[in-house]
Amino acid sequence: MSEVESKQAQPMLSLRDIRKSYVMGDQVVNALDGVDIDIYPGEFVAIMGPSGSGKSTLMHIIGCLDAPSSGSYLLDGIEVAEMDDYELANVRNKKIGFVFQGFNLLARTSAQQNVELPLVYGRRKDRAERAIAALEKVGLGNRLDHKPNQLSGGQQQRVAIARALASDPLIILADEPTGNLASLQSEEIMQIFQELNDEGITIVMVTHEPDIGKHCKRTVTIKDGRLLRDELVENRVMAADVLVEMRQEHDLLHTA
């Protein structure tokens, strides 16, 4: 981490003593119990942990979908923890791009229109050009008019990535982006993320799969609402290499 810190002095995200508690019946559950994280521009971070560890709650707070019970969260130098619904909506629209496990595209709506949606809410004028450019970037330039039900799971997730990219956010947040996908499609999605990261886009992803975590540059492990480990990835897996292997195996299977 010191290596990363030396490159960039100013963190893009800075969480300090973030706590979140819910009341479940007569019990108070501390989903997050004092978490400190700094994320710098250009990073590719995996937030890992077993289910119930609080990683999703952390993701929601980072994504401004939920407010922490206490603590400080600076996004791009601005305190987010005390924003109202309108300011949060604006931050989600302009600074954050979401990718969900279940894709969460609007049904009966074309790929291009799905990608344009954040631009519509952002009142952008050039939304068609931006949406087309984003879809071309994820390799779906020829599927602009396809509805979600006409696309495979991997393609739907690529539309979702294009939607996250469309408004040029500071950071892309992905919540189990490969959770609903087969291994080949998972690798394809990870390849896209790695390429985007190589272009300088900051990515934070939640996953419980260690294999997927290996594709990132840094893993943060959460357990019981606390930070357990925060380490750089050694022997990083490059999706492009895995895909070459997988395709060779596939070809072998079929020629045999």
Add this chain to the structure above:
Amino acid sequence: MNIFECMRVAIRGLISNKMRTMLTMLGIIIGVAVTILVVAIGEGASARVQQTVADLGTNLLTIWNGPPSMHIAPAAALAASSGTSATSSNGVPVPPQAPNRLTLQQAEFIQQNFKQTVAAVSPIIRGNVQIRMGGTNATTNLQGVETTYPFVNNASVELGSFFTQSDVDGNAKVCVVGETVVNNMTGSPYTNVLGRSIYINKQEFKILGVLTPKGTGAWGQDQDDVILCPITTAMHRILHRNLTVDFMGVRCTSVKMMPLATQQIASYLRVEHHLQPPFPQNDDFEIHSATEILQRQQSITGTMTTLLSIVAVISLVVGGIGIMNIMLVSVTERTREIGIRKAIGATPRDILLQFLIESSTISLLGGIIGIALGVTGAVILAKVGGWNVIVDPSSVVAALVVSAGVGVFFGIYPASKAAGLHPIEALRFE
């Protein structure tokens, strides 16, 4: 998200649920269609009555037989006077014989003695008769009238001439026919029937003239389905009544003179009929002015319009509740969609606007369909039923505004429910 974007999304949603949208709109459609139709009929009716009164002139008085309590409604009576068949066709029974009837002599007396106030008197006797011409039979309304009839009743002869005083004096078998009679007898309203014979209750009459058409009267009756003949001929040869008349029209010298004329005629008739006070309770006749009839008709129309408007408003409210119901279902169904929209930056206001536009699009669309139906209904009533209907543009605009307003009002609760959803809970919703 701008309004047009919202509208496009809304309409797309509505199209993908055609049946549901249709049923939701039904309440609004019925409410608006009824409103448009009722207003059109009301406007048409009062315009027609106004026209009739204007045609007759405001200085016209009519004198009727019978005690007020047993007397037929003046509206129905005027309808009958201006052309159609029996009073009972209006569903109002003919009253039993009143002790005193208006007579030809009384009409003559009023004509001769109140010159200052009365310009002319037109006594009328009427009855249903069988007519035949060539091989064609029909029933029509025969009115026995004096030569004052055209002047008092604003009638004129289009072809030929009206009968003269000598025809009246001589019980002549001559008549003037309405256009509908010509049409019924010859198959065309334009046939030249002047000088031809027509059999009225098997007696041969000569046709002297054809009346200028008056069209449909204030109560929807055909004013041209009528035969006029000298009042003496009608009394002695056809209807066999001795000198009593059914009613008389009195053309006053001016509108100002009407109260005095009414008073003079009433006093005269009270003496003539040997009536005892109190008056007017013991009067066995009634005197009405055209304006009075107009006012009465307008108050009837007004009451009807109010009643039907209440029905329309109830229908709109029920329709609005239907919209609210379906919008609540829609919000629940689309919780996840709302979550997605919020996650990518829709503000509560964006969501609120989207659902409000959706609900007002439903009701506005319903309103437009309702207007179309209402106007179509009005046109059909006018074409097929011969009703006089006037579709007032301001009622169309009002219907549009009200239906959009219903959508907004009943959309507020579901829309604010959607706007207030928490993004994460909405996204987790299955």
